[in-house]
Amino acid sequence: TAKRRRRIRVWCDGCYDMVHYGHSNQLRQAKAMGDYLIVGVHTDSEISKHKGPPVFTQEERYKMVRAIKWVDEVVQGAPYVTTLETLDKYNCDFCVHGDDITLTVDGKDTYEEVKKSGRYRECKRTQGVSTTDLVGRMLLMTKAHHSNIVSITRFSLYELRSEYKAKLLLSAVLGHFRLSGVDLVCHGKTEIYPDKDGSDPYAEPRRKGILRTVDSGNSLTTDAIVQRIIKNRLLF
Numbered sequence: 626t627a628k629r630r631r632r633i634r635v636w637c638d639g640c641y642d643m644v645h646y647g648h649s650n651q652l653r654q655a656k657a658m659g660d661y662l663i664v665g666v667h668t669d670s671e672i673s674k675h676k677g678p679p680v681f682t683q684e685e686r687y688k689m690v691r692a693i694k695w696v697d698e699v700v701q702g703a704p705y706v707t708t709l710e711t712l713d714k715y716n717c718d719f720c721v722h723g724d725d726i727t728l729t730v731d732g733k734d735t736y737e738e739v740k741k742s743g744r745y746r747e748c749k750r751t752q753g754v755s756t757t758d759l760v761g762r763m764l765l766m767t768k769a770h771h772s773n774i775v776s777i778t779r780f781s782l783y784e785l786r787s788e789y790k791a792k793l794l795l796s797a798v799l800g801h802f803r804l805s806g807v808d809l810v811c812h813g814k815t816e817i818y819p820d821k822d823g824s825d826p827y828a829e830p831r832r833k834g835i836l837r838t839v840d841s842g843n844s845l846t847t848d849a850i851v852q853r854i855i856k857n858r859l860l861f
C-alpha cells in the first residue's frame with residue numbers, strides 16, 4: 626500500500642467582519658489547497674488600530690467564521706501581521722490570502738515575512754462584494770429601502786433538517802407562496818409584519834397549522850446592524 630501522505634495544514638487570517646460570500650469563497654479556495662484549514666481572526670482592538678473599528682465584535686466574528694463549512698479550526702485573536710512564528714506555532718505549511726494587498730497602519734504589507742520565505746499562496750479575491758461596500762450600502766438605506774430588502778430576503782428559503790424528519794423551511798413565506806410538499810414553515814421570534822396589502826404573510830401556513838416559531842437564541846437584526854454602523858461612523 627502507498628505511504629500515507631502527510632496532511633497539509635493551511636493558515637488564513639483576517640478580520641472577517643460582516644461575513645459575506647467573498648470570505649467563504651476565499652476559505653473554500655484555501656481549504657482546497659490542503660487538508661486542514663485553520664483561520665486566525667483578529668481582535669477588535671487590533672482591527673481598530675490598523676483600519677478602524679469592525680461592525681461585529683470579535684466573539685461574533687469567531688462564531689461566524691467557525692460556522693463556515695470549510696473551516697476546521699478558529700484561532701481567536703490572531704496577530705494582524707502574519708509571521709513565520711505564527712505559522713510554526715499552529716504547524717501550518719503555508720498561508721493563503723486573496724490577491725489584494727493588506728497593509729498595517731504604517732503601510733507595511735502584513736504578509737511580507739511569509740512571502741519572502743515562500744510560505745504564502747494566493748487565491749482569487751471575489752469581485753463585487755466587500756465589507757466596506759456592504760457598510761456603505763447599509764448606510765444609504767432609508768427606512769423604506771430597508772423594508773424592501775427585508776422582503777427580498779424573505780424569499781430565500783433555507784432547508785433544514787428537523788427532528789420530525791420533515792422538510793423544514795425557514796422563511797417568512799409570502800401570502801401567494803405555494804405550500805405543496807412543505808410540512809413545516811418556521812419563523813424566528815421577531816415580529817411578523819403585515820404584507821403591503823395589510824394581509825398576514827403567514828396566513829396559509831397558519832391556516833394549515835404548520836407554522837412554528839423557532840428561537841435563534843440571538844436578538845440581532847438588520848436594523849441593529851445599521852445602528853451599529855452609524856454609531857461606529859460617529860466615533861471614527
Ligand code: CTP
Pocket residue numbers: 638639640641642647648650651721722723724725749750751752753754755756757
Ligand atoms: N476576500 C476575498 N474576496 C472578497 C473579500 C475578501 O477573497 N470579496 C479575502 C481577503 O483577500 C482575505 C480574506 O478574505 O484573504 C479576509 O479578508 P478580511 O481581512 O476580512 O478583509 P478584506 O480583505 O478587507 O475584505 P472586506 O473588505 O470584505 O472586509
